[in-house]
Ligand code: HEC
């Protein structure tokens with residue numbers, strides 16, 4: 001009898017200590033309703049999160065939870081679109097650390113798909129020169145290498161990246177110190193050229 005009681009308690013603990021498989025599926029479905037099926041976004045203001053380096057992803061989720069990264073209000077893009085608009089900060093507010101880490105791993109295992117978007121070839125060529133001089137040291141292979149643990153820039157949506165540049169420039173979003181030194185050197189023309197370079201990698 002005692003053994004049964006122990007087993008029962010262990011089972012109850014397992015149920016309450018982590019998001020169950022069904023809960024996880026529902027959470028992922030909610031993410032994909034904004035970030036696109038399998039984390040590949042069809043919307044220029046929403047980043048693709050498939051293939052995102054695991055620790056960059058979990059750090060981003062912790063920053064949203066701590067309200068240290070700006071999170072703008074967004075409508076759901078698919079599924080039940082009558083749900084009220086929400087923010088990344090609200091989306092992760094009640095999720096525990098283990099669940100956030102599991103989400104980061106789940107999306108890392110999905111293939112990144114470059115956004116199909118328009119770009120100017122001349123600007124892209126100019127952007128490559130800026131990238132190679134100032135960014136490739138940390139964002140290698142044109143900003144496409146997940147092993148850098150620095151986010152995927154190549155093939156990310158231009159609107160989303162433009163918004164990230166603005167958040168870094170205003171100081172609203174934290175960035176590594178050495179990256180800030182390089183970012184501060186960029187002219188507006190350099191930034192535009194970089195955006196076209198990342199968009200050109202499809
Ligand atoms: C209502 C729409 C919406 C939902 C739901 C949503 N997101 Fe987001 N997410 C966004 C938008 C818009 C951005 C970019 C702007 C911002 O930071 O607010 C973003 C940004 C992110 C980023 C930052 C990406 C980067 O490259 O730094 C991550 C990571 C992320 N979301 C993961 C998730 C996960 C995981 C879930 C589910 C738990 C989720 N999102 C649910 C809309 C949403």
Ligand code: HEC
Nearest residue numbers: 056134135138149150151152164174175176178179182183
């Ligand atoms: C010293 C290394 C370093 C340098 C140099 C650097 N970065 Fe970064 N960058 C990082 C790291 C690490 C991250 C991920 C962590 C974070 O978001 O704070 C990142 C994140 C980013 C992001 C956010 C991606 C996203 O998904 O939201 C952008 C955009 C970016 N870098 C652009 C640049 C550009 C453009 C340059 C060159 C002008 C540059 N970085 C130079 C290390 C660097």
